[in-house]
Amino acid sequence: MDVSQYLEIFLDESNEHLQNLNTQILSLEQEPDNMDTINEIFRAAHSLKGMAGTMGYKRMQNLTHDMENVFSEVRNGNITVKAYMIDVLFQCLDALEEYTANIRENADEGTNDNEPLIKQLNEILEGAGDEDGADAAAAPAAEEEAPAAAPAADVGDRKWLEIKLGDSERTVLKEALKQSKGVYGLTVKVQESCILKAARAFLVFKAIEETSEIIMSNPSAQDIEDEKFDLDFSLIVVSDASLEQVLSAARGVSEIEDVIGDEVDPNQSEAPAQEQHKAEPSKEEQAQKPEEHPAEQPAPVAVATAPAVASSAKAPTKGKKKGDEKKPATGKPVVNRTVRVDIEKLDTLMNLVSELIIAKNSLVSASAVSGTSSTAVNEQIEYLESVTTSLHESVMKVRMVPIESTVSKFPRMVRDLQKSLGKKMELYMSGEETELDRTVVDEIGDPLMHLLRNSADHGLESAEVRKERGKPEVGSIFLEAYQDGNNVVIEVRDDGNGIDTEAVRNKAIEKGIITPEQAENMSEKDSVDLLFHAGFSTAKVVSDVSGRGVGLDVVKSKIEALSGEVEVKTKLGEGSSWIIRLPLTLAIIQALMVDIGNEKYAISLGSIQTIEDISPQDVKLVQAKEVIQLRDLVIPLIRLNEILDIESKKDSSENLVVVVVKKGDKLAGLVVDELIGQQEIVIKSLGRYISKCKIISGATVLGDGEVALILDANTLI
Amino acid sequence: MEELKVVGETTQFIVIKLGDEQYGIDIKYIDNIVRMQHITRVPKVDAYLKGVINLRGEVIPVMSIRIKMGLEPDVETKSTRIIILKLEQHGTIGVIVDEVKEVVTLENDQIEKIAYDSKDEKDSFLCGIGKCDGGLISLLDLNSVVLENM
Numbered sequence: 082m083d084v085s086q087y088l089e090i091f092l093d094e095s096n097e098h099l100q101n102l103n104t105q106i107l108s109l110e111q112e113p114d115n116m117d118t119i120n121e122i123f124r125a126a127h128s129l130k131g132m133a134g135t136m137g138y139k140r141m142q143n144l145t146h147d148m149e150n151v152f153s154e155v156r157n158g159n160i161t162v163k164a165y166m167i168d169v170l171f172q173c174l175d176a177l178e179e180y181t182a183n184i185r186e187n188a189d190e191g192t193n194d195n196e197p198l199i200k201q202l203n204e205i206l207e208g209a210g211d212e213d214g215a216d217a218a219a220a221p222a223a224e225e226e227a228p229a230a231a232p233a234a235d236v237g238d239r240k241w242l243e244i245k246l247g248d249s250e251r252t253v254l255k256e257a258l259k260q261s262k263g264v265y266g267l268t269v270k271v272q273e274s275c276i277l278k279a280a281r282a283f284l285v286f287k288a289i290e291e292t293s294e295i296i297m298s299n300p301s302a303q304d305i306e307d308e309k310f311d312l313d314f315s316l317i318v319v320s321d322a323s324l325e326q327v328l329s330a331a332r333g334v335s336e337i338e339d340v341i342g343d344e345v346d347p348n349q350s351e352a353p354a355q356e357q358h359k360a361e362p363s364k365e366e367q368a369q370k371p372e373e374h375p376a377e378q379p380a381p382v383a384v385a386t387a388p389a390v391a392s393s394a395k396a397p398t399k400g401k402k403k404g405d406e407k408k409p410a411t412g413k414p415v416v417n418r419t420v421r422v423d424i425e426k427l428d429t430l431m432n433l434v435s436e437l438i439i440a441k442n443s444l445v446s447a448s449a450v451s452g453t454s455s456t457a458v459n460e461q462i463e464y465l466e467s468v469t470t471s472l473h474e475s476v477m478k479v480r481m482v483p484i485e486s487t488v489s490k491f492p493r494m495v496r497d498l499q500k501s502l503g504k505k506m507e508l509y510m511s512g513e514e515t516e517l518d519r520t521v522v523d524e525i526g527d528p529l530m531h532l533l534r535n536s537a538d539h540g541l542e543s544a545e546v547r548k549e550r551g552k553p554e555v556g557s558i559f560l561e562a563y564q565d566g567n568n569v570v571i572e573v574r575d576d577g578n579g580i581d582t583e584a585v586r587n588k589a590i591e592k593g594i595i596t597p598e599q600a601e602n603m604s605e606k607d608s609v610d611l612l613f614h615a616g617f618s619t620a621k622v623v624s625d626v627s628g629r630g631v632g633l634d635v636v637k638s639k640i641e642a643l644s645g646e647v648e649v650k651t652k653l654g655e656g657s658s659w660i661i662r663l664p665l666t667l668a669i670i671q672a673l674m675v676d677i678g679n680e681k682y683a684i685s686l687g688s689i690q691t692i693e694d695i696s697p698q699d700v701k702l703v704q705a706k707e708v709i710q711l712r713d714l715v716i717p718l719i720r721l722n723e724i725l726d727i728e729s730k731k732d733s734s735e736n737l738v739v740v741v742v743k744k745g746d747k748l749a750g751l752v753v754d755e756l757i758g759q760q761e762i763v764i765k766s767l768g769r770y771i772s773k774c775k776i777i778s779g780a781t782v783l784g785d786g787e788v789a790l791i792l793d794a795n796t797l798i
Numbered sequence: 799m800e801e802l803k804v805v806g807e808t809t810q811f812i813v814i815k816l817g818d819e820q821y822g823i824d825i826k827y828i829d830n831i832v833r834m835q836h837i838t839r840v841p842k843v844d845a846y847l848k849g850v851i852n853l854r855g856e857v858i859p860v861m862s863i864r865i866k867m868g869l870e871p872d873v874e875t876k877s878t879r880i881i882i883l884k885l886e887q888h889g890t891i892g893v894i895v896d897e898v899k900e901v902v903t904l905e906n907d908q909i910e911k912i913a914y915d916s917k918d919e920k921d922s923f924l925c926g927i928g929k930c931d932g933g934l935i936s937l938l939d940l941n942s943v944v945l946e947n948m
Contacts, residue, residue: 436855680839725842726842767857770889770891771843771847771850774840775842776842780838780857781857782855786852787836787852788849788851788857789838790840790850
């Protein structure tokens, strides 16, 4: 069977699991005893293995398998979590990430077997034996629970005994037994001469499913469907019918040689795990309780109905919480109430909404022009207007995702930086739930990473220096995200050295970016802005963390490409903060329409501060530039008609209409002829062909079908 | 891209008029032909870029072949049209023409290629000359027509 159609889903989910693993292992490092975390890790590793196996990525499967073994031992309490182990596990995650990256690029996992890693993992596993001899014996038993649990040692033809029951399956089976249903293990043998094995297997499945429910199969249903089995396969079923009935139903399928089966006792297979605890009287009771729990922990639904065990009171609540947010991979009947949607489909939807808004605007202006507007028509138009606005908002919301998916990899990164830079630091994150347009979230990762690395490498001082300066030895980096009006602000802050503007200027002179004379007249702010100059790097030594001089200018251009902006605040000796401001929405904005000469322009409402009526006498000259004074602020005037080469319709003696726009801390007054009004506009690109014009950020189609250009206030200031 | 096909094959051209001269545009690059409409001027761009128009909700740049070729500026008449071209490299672009006349089918032996070493500035916009009943048709090399001025 062709699995390529699942590739996207596979990649998506693998990334999710890897991310999850990263986060969880990180928290495991903090609290090595947290059973919830260990279980979560185990689950994620297990699903990853299963997915890789299904997709036929053997190397990935092998690596995850060995990782899973380690987690399984940790879960069983045979291995204690150590720093060395965490390091190896992180390396494994990196290797897995490499596999997925390879798969994404050429649908192939690559040829790296990562043998050293597998060896290290196995060493950790063996280490468990040395450490705790008694447990080592129990370990393999625990790992292959079913065979150990089988009363008869020889599995022989009864291959269903090899099926490893997961936690949720076991719960389901127990539940079935309670309802006095039969739980049977079956092994179906197909005749050697059979050509279409998969088809036969399918018929067997179908025959059995008439009376029973198939809980598990070995190989997996997917493999059976793909004919990835030899001559037999095994099933665990729950049935209302008797074993004989089930067997004969299966035997009824032609080309089936034989079906053998027996009743299965799910409680039995659990035995070794419990025995193991008994064999460990030295351990405290406290530790035991959660360890017993894995079996009771799976999907929340299952927990709710599971037979109450003495100590389950605490675990279900925990399991539930975790389960709800992390989507347990093994959970069976959990109804997932989300849908994965291709971003392209959302784009199409968005475009249609845009068209609708344009059509609505046309209707508004048509009814105004034709003069036929009655109250009824107006009412309906207003209603339509509110519907389209909320439709737009809903579609935008659908496209919004929390930035968590991007920022959750940073704690791991900072941990690695800490080791490679030999500095102590701590990352504090807040506002991970802040939402942004999906495309923005995807793009914002790299710039943020640059900034964090920058803070870690250039910002924070070494522990000794920090001590001298009376700061805590451990440096702090903050990553804070929050919504501010129509913008989302992401701030990267550190309590390090701050930016030495003197050093920056000297470096810039050295690099020939500015002349010494220019440097003398430079304000602090301008000096800081030099950092964003292409080819600038103040690091004295090029480290592998930063200092290649490609960082900050890339950060800036990337964020500007997303119509955002970066601002730096710094104080020498106290730290610096990098503030990224991003627009909430990209496609549709509220704008102020203005008239300049005979042309109409749109200015984004987000950048407008106030609108002023200024008499010509109040315009003063400073350094031959026109300014106005507004509530103690001196604001430069920009005459749009001059910049846009338009004849103004207004007489020079008339009062000026000034739109005060804001970019960061800077203000400027744009002089326009007349205000038309506020309008919701759909941003359309001018296309590649007209890209030279920087002051125009796009165009929009007005209600009457005319095109109006959108002024980019940021480039005017 | 304007490599003309093997002998025996035919190419269809739309014949347009700019002043007194007839030009041909390969039909495969033509997306649409619309009447002259209001063009929104875009500031700070080259003079031959007349601005943008709204074509069924899409914003499309429009250029003047006349200005690009150094002819007299366009005079809008009843027959003025905007031809919407779809080019791989440049996307969708509208060009203003005085008049759209007809569609002609030219056998490849009716097309005379123009040597590339031609020094004449105006000729560099052409990729060949077609001969048919209506006289000579200068075949436009669209890529060099829309190419940005250096």
